[in-house]
Each structure stands twice: as C-alpha cells, then as structure tokens.
Amino acid sequence: MKTHHIDGKIEPQMDEQMQALRNLWSSVLMYAVIDVSGKPCLSYGELYEMVGQDIRKKSLTRMELHNLRGRAMNTMRYHARQWFESDRLEPGCFLWICGVLGLNQDAVRERVLAKDFRLMPGRGNRRLQQLAA
Numbered sequence: 591m592k593t594h595h596i597d598g599k600i601e602p603q604m605d606e607q608m609q610a611l612r613n614l615w616s617s618v619l620m621y622a623v624i625d626v627s628g629k630p631c632l633s634y635g636e637l638y639e640m641v642g643q644d645i646r647k648k649s650l651t652r653m654e655l656h657n658l659r660g661r662a663m664n665t666m667r668y669h670a671r672q673w674f675e676s677d678r679l680e681p682g683c684f685l686w687i688c689g690v691l692g693l694n695q696d697a698v699r700e701r702v703l704a705k706d707f708r709l710m711p712g713r714g715n716r717r718l719q720q721l722a723a
Contacts, residue, residue, distance in 0.1 A: 615687045622684070623702055625670035629661060674699055 674684050688695035 613693060615690050617686075617690070618682070619687050622670050622673055625666045626674060626702060628667050671703065674702055 676684055679685050682701070685695050688698060
C-alpha cells in the first residue's frame with residue numbers, strides 16, 4: 591500500500607511497514623498455534639519467571655518441577671484455546687488478526703482446534719499457508 595501525500599509524492603516505506611505489521615501478526619498467530627497444540631518447550635527458567643520468586647526459595651524435586659511445568663503448559667494451552675474460540679474483534683484478537691492477514695477465520699479455527707492437528711515443520715509463510723489451506 592502506497593500513500594499519496596498532499597504534494598502528490600508516494601511514500602514507498604508504507605509497503606515495508608505494512609509487511610512488517612503482517613509479519614508481526616502472523617508471528618502472534620503462530621505462537622498461539624504452538625501454545626494450543628501443547629508443544630511449547632517451556633524451559634525451567636521460563637517456568638521460574640512465570641510462577642515468581644516464591645518457587646525459587648523452595649527446594650523442589652525434579653518430579654515436582656516436571657509436574658509444575660506440565661500444569662503451566664496446560665494453562666497456556668487453555669488460554670490459547672480460549673483466544674481461538676473468542677468472537678472478539680479488538681486489535682490483537684484472533685478474528686482481527688485473521689482479517690489483517692486475509693485468512694478465513696472459520697477454516698483456521700476448525701483446523702487448529704482439531705484433535706489431530708499437527709503443525710508442519712518450517713517457518714513463516716509455509717506454516718501460514720498450512721493454516722489457510
């Protein structure tokens with residue numbers, strides 16, 4: 591998208607800005623897909639950051655840490671699923687992002703929330719094409 595100014599000049603940077611915004615929102619969508627699939631690799635360091643300082647003071651066994659990590663990932667999965675199921679239209683919401691990216695939100699939602707959904711290896715546009723297909 592090129593914008594015309596009052597003096598008639600075209601601003602070519604707008605194309606770059608629009609592409610950068612599309613890249614940003616496609617990344618948000620892909621991270622939500624990863625979260626809802628239950629595949630995020632939550633490190634123990636990230637776990638500590640999520641649950642706060644109190645856990646650092648406790649001496650937890652490896653099994654307790656593993657269980658805590660599993661519960662944290664289930665919480666992430668739950669919230670990601672809620673995000674996909676929402677009908678909100680505000681900026682940053684699932685439906686809004688699909689509109690920005692030109693994706694059919696019903697098809698994406700159905701595909702991502704299917705029990706047998708597996709995100710193909712790869713990055714960026716290849717994964718977006720999988721969602722849009």
